[in-house]
Amino acid sequence: MQELKATMAGSVWKVAVNPGEAVQEDQDIIILESMKMEIPITAEEDGTVREIKVAEGDFVNEGDVIAVIE
Template sequence: MKQVVATMAGNVWKIVVTVGEQVEEGQDVVILESMKMEIPIAAEASGTVQEIHVQEGDFVNEGDVLLTLE
């Protein structure tokens, strides 16, 4: 099981994947908003989205788990 974590603190602006979706390494999975900038968060490995741990509008800190891949 692999985790995708926030690389910085910010608000979850958009979740661009769904549970069960196959993602490739480097594919954007979540977009954070911080200081009026959109920061894409990419999967560090390929896999299937197992669980999404955040909702759009949530505030996350650096290192928080956004979603789990299997």
């Protein structure tokens, strides 16, 4: 199981996948927006999205768990 964490504080600009969806290593899962930059959070390995813990527009802090992949 991998917990994807926000790499910096910012807003959730886009959630690119849904729970139950199969994903591949390096696939964009969530895109954060901070200081007018888009920061993709990608899968670290192949798996299935178990949970998305944020919604578009939510604010996250660095280190917050934003998704779980198994």
